[in-house]
Amino acid sequence: SKLKNSLVKTKNNFSGKIDQLINYSGVYDDEFFEELEEILILADLGVETTNTIINKTRERIQIDNIKDKEKVKSVIKEIVREILIDDEVTSFKYPMVILVVGVNGVGKTTTIAKLANLYKKQGKKVLLAAGDTFRAAAVEQITIWSQRLNIDIIRNDQGADPASVIYDALQAAKARKTDVLICDTAGRLHNKDNLMSELSKINRVIANESEFFTQYNLLVLDATSGTNAVNQANVFNQATKLDGIVLTKLDGTSKGGIVIPIKSQLKIPIHFIGVGEQMDDLQEFDASTFVDALF
Numbered sequence: 001s002k003l004k005n006s007l008v009k010t011k012n013n014f015s016g017k018i019d020q021l022i023n024y025s026g027v028y029d030d031e032f033f034e035e036l037e038e039i040l041i042l043a044d045l046g047v048e049t050t051n052t053i054i055n056k057t058r059e060r061i062q063i064d065n066i067k068d069k070e071k072v073k074s075v076i077k078e079i080v081r082e083i084l085i086d087d088e089v090t091s092f093k094y095p096m097v098i099l100v101v102g103v104n105g106v107g108k109t110t111t112i113a114k115l116a117n118l119y120k121k122q123g124k125k126v127l128l129a130a131g132d133t134f135r136a137a138a139v140e141q142i143t144i145w146s147q148r149l150n151i152d153i154i155r156n157d158q159g160a161d162p163a164s165v166i167y168d169a170l171q172a173a174k175a176r177k178t179d180v181l182i183c184d185t186a187g188r189l190h191n192k193d194n195l196m197s198e199l200s201k202i203n204r205v206i207a208n209e210s211e212f213f214t215q216y217n218l219l220v221l222d223a224t225s226g227t228n229a230v231n232q233a234n235v236f237n238q239a240t241k242l243d244g245i246v247l248t249k250l251d252g253t254s255k256g257g258i259v260i261p262i263k264s265q266l267k268i269p270i271h272f273i274g275v276g277e278q279m280d281d282l283q284e285f286d287a288s289t290f291v292d293a294l295f
């Protein structure tokens with residue numbers, strides 16, 4: 001499958017190395033766990049998540065007195081699956097506003113286009129809002145997508161107040177009976193205060209229409225950036241409420257294991273993954289399918 005192909009490098013770097021260790025060790029002593037720890041750290045899982053996995057693995061191997069290599073592998077796989085599975089399933093209610101946030105370059109515009117394409121294919125009425133008024137290129141790029149997808153867009157000149165673009169888009173969405181309004185935002189992380197005030201202003205504008213729309217804030221992260229993705233998520237988490245994550249560029253990276261610390265440390269559900277540059281290369285994230293592809 002597309003997902004399996006996308007995760008080949010990640011698999012080599014993650015479960016492939018765990019398999020090698022298990023096949024070669026045979027005993028589950030301190031040395032084994034030290035080497036497992038090294039593999040997890042090198043796969044960018046971070047100290048916290050690595051410790052969680054190590055402790056749980058140690059505990060289960062001991063309690064169940066597991067010796068069989070295949071069983072040890074499946075214990076680790078189960079622990080990862082448990083981390084990735086969501087306790088609560090988010091229910092999407094239409095009409096909705098999706099506010100898309102993330103740093104420039106992570107694949108935000110492409111993701112917006114992919115989402116628009118997805119909802120349009122489902123028969124939803126979609127509208128786009130060019131809320132990244134900071135970069136002229138951003139408005140141009142999302143406009144090109146809107147033309148390609150034949151989806152309407154609300155835009156203003158570069159430098160216009162992003163909140164006012166979003167306000168106009170909300171009014172248009174009400175008038176046109178839009179099911180899904182997808183809003184782009186600026187991704188200048190170096191200016192944290194600007195980011196915070198801009199997002200809180202936009203959030204207020206959308207909240208004012210909460211009787212008409214369900215708001216859903218989506219953070220886009222780039223899997224190839226490894227631990228940096230977790231850092232970005234922490235910054236955005238402080239700047240705005242986050243309901244879900246889209247993890248892009250999982251295809252071709254060896255750093256896909258980053259889904260694990262993202263999920264375990266941030267407690268924000270991963271809703272979609274990007275597995276390519278084409279419009280259909282957006283998949284709903286399913287923990288079990290993902291883990292099966294990863295191991």
Ligand code: GDP
Pocket residue numbers: 103104105106107108109110111248249250251252273274275276277281
């Ligand atoms: P933005 O600056 O965050 O809006 O980023 P863009 O949407 O312009 O994407 C930056 C680059 O990443 C473009 O070349 C996209 O084609 C590429 N890209 C986006 N998502 C994916 C993905 O899931 N997989 C791959 N391989 N490339 C992607």
